[in-house]
Amino acid sequence: MKTILLKSGYSIPVMGLGTWLMNGRECFDSVLMALENGYRHIDTANAYENEDDIGQAIQTSGINRKELFLTSKVWYQKLRFKDVIDQCHSSLEKLRTDYLDLLLIHWPNKFIPMNETFKAFEKLVEEHLVRSIGVSNFTINHLEEALKSTVLPIAVNQVEFHPFLFQKELYQYCKEKQIVIIAYSPLARGKVFESDLLQKIGQNKDTGPGQVALAWLIKKGLVVIPKSSSEEHIIANLGALSITLSDQESSMIDNISENQRFINPSWSEFDA
Ligand SMILES: NC(=O)c1ccc[n+]([C@@H]2O[C@H](COP(=O)([O-])OP(=O)(O)OC[C@H]3O[C@@H](n4cnc5c(N)ncnc54)[C@H](OP(=O)(O)O)[C@@H]3O)[C@@H](O)[C@H]2O)c1
Numbered sequence: 001m002k003t004i005l006l007k008s009g010y011s012i013p014v015m016g017l018g019t020w021l022m023n024g025r026e027c028f029d030s031v032l033m034a035l036e037n038g039y040r041h042i043d044t045a046n047a048y049e050n051e052d053d054i055g056q057a058i059q060t061s062g063i064n065r066k067e068l069f070l071t072s073k074v075w076y077q078k079l080r081f082k083d084v085i086d087q088c089h090s091s092l093e094k095l096r097t098d099y100l101d102l103l104l105i106h107w108p109n110k111f112i113p114m115n116e117t118f119k120a121f122e123k124l125v126e127e128h129l130v131r132s133i134g135v136s137n138f139t140i141n142h143l144e145e146a147l148k149s150t151v152l153p154i155a156v157n158q159v160e161f162h163p164f165l166f167q168k169e170l171y172q173y174c175k176e177k178q179i180v181i182i183a184y185s186p187l188a189r190g191k192v193f194e195s196d197l198l199q200k201i202g203q204n205k206d207t208g209p210g211q212v213a214l215a216w217l218i219k220k221g222l223v224v225i226p227k228s229s230s231e232e233h234i235i236a237n238l239g240a241l242s243i244t245l246s247d248q249e250s251s252m253i254d255n256i257s258e259n260q261r262f263i264n265p266s267w268s269e270f271d272a
Pocket residue numbers: 017018019020021043044106136137158159183184185186187188189190193210225226227228229230232233234236237263
């Protein structure tokens with residue numbers, strides 16, 4: 001699988017499996033299917049309450065840990081120094097691993113100083129429990145503050161990003177700062193399948209709108225983490241890796257954006 005080099009010096013596979021809202025047997029089966037079909041990057045979070053299912057699937061797959069890229073996230077209410085350390089240890093135990101490839105602040109929280117959270121991240125990196133660190137749901141203002149709050153490179157910002165939400169300014173800013181964007185909800189939670197333009201571009205390439213949306217993100221240098229619990233979809237999404245979009249097709253997709261956000265939870269007021 002193609003990878004992108006992070007500012008931390010480690011590489012991240014451009015496609016991973018999203019696991020939000022999957023738990024128990026469904027999560028176990030999906031992760032195992034993904035691993036058996038060539039995925040090596042799994043995205044989870046302490047708040048998803050599925051790290052144990054993922055750990056079991058990894059163990060069952062028998063795949064060498066060194067081949068995998070595992071991301072977890074610390075919840076916005078758990079960003080105090082001790083809470084971060086405790087959450088990371090809990091993630092490691094449930095995932096049955098000695099280290100996380102990437103640990104993220106899940107959502108910003110203005111009531112907890114960023115440098116306190118990052119001090120904990122720094123300790124975890126020093127102890128080799130975490131390789132790269134990053135953030136999620138951060139705006140440019142949050143990133144400005146984050147960059148001043150730690151000696152570690154902020155390797156990624158995981159945000160909602162898909163053809164209906166092309167976050168141009170954030171994209172440019174991250175490019176300048178060499179912060180890789182991980183696009184979450186890259187299929188717009190299913191809405192991409194309704195787009196006439198994505199369907200038309202897909203038909204010309206003998207593929208579907210989902211693969212076209214993912215290929216558009218990958219062409220921009222983003223990492224994608226589509227979620228699926230269906231083997232057919234898990235395999236189909238990998239097809240995006242072998243699609244080449246022309247610059248013209250790409251710019252037509254750039255113009256779809258309706259600034260439509262699907263993830264807007266009540267707790268995002270904590271970053272106001
Ligand atoms: N950091 C954050 O705050 C944050 C927030 C949201 C999401 N995320 C991460 O991003 C991941 C992906 O986002 P998401 O789960 O919101 O949505 P998504 O990946 O954009 O869309 C998932 C939906 O698309 C369907 N799907 C997937 N592949 C398909 C295909 N080839 N054909 C038809 N339907 C297909 C899935 O159904 P099936 O299961 O039936 O295939 C599911 O209903 C999450 O799972 C999570 O890991 C992070």
